[in-house]
Amino acid sequence: xxxxxxxxxxxxxxxxxxxxxxxxxxxxxxxxxxxxxxxxxxxxxxxxxxxxxxxxxxxxxxxxxxxxxxxxxx
Numbered sequence: 001x002x003x004x005x006x007x008x009x010x011x012x013x014x015x016x017x018x019x020x021x022x023x024x025x026x027x028x029x030x031x032x033x034x035x036x037x038x039x040x041x042x043x044x045x046x047x048x049x050x051x052x053x054x055x056x057x058x059x060x061x062x063x064x065x066x067x068x069x070x071x072x073x074x
Contacts, residue, residue, distance in 0.1 A: 003029075003052060007059035014038045014069050019062055021055060029055040031062035038069035 009019035009031055017035025024030065024042060029051075032039035040061040043054035061067070 003055045006052070007056060008063075009059055010063045012036060012038055013062075013065035013067055021059055021062075023055075029058040031058045031067075033067075036069060038067040040067055 003023075004021055007021060009021060011017065012019055012033035012035065015033060015036040015038070017033045019031050020034055021029060021031050028042035028044040030040045030042045040058050043057045043061075045051040045054040
């Protein structure tokens with residue numbers, strides 16, 4: 001099962017937009033909003049097992065509302 005299918009993301013805690021679980025250049029996962037750009041902190045990994053765990057942590061943080069959001073001009 002692909003990682004994106006393993007973890008369900010709720011709507012953005014800031015604006016209600018769709019969330020996306022994103023992998024960054026093979027070293028970390030984070031979740032972000034496609035509408036407002038809010039995102040979680042990155043969760044890094046070094047092994048295939050840690051890769052799945054990092055994706056799960058990013059999804060969990062997103063779903064409990066632990067996100068960072070910059071306003072325009074910041």
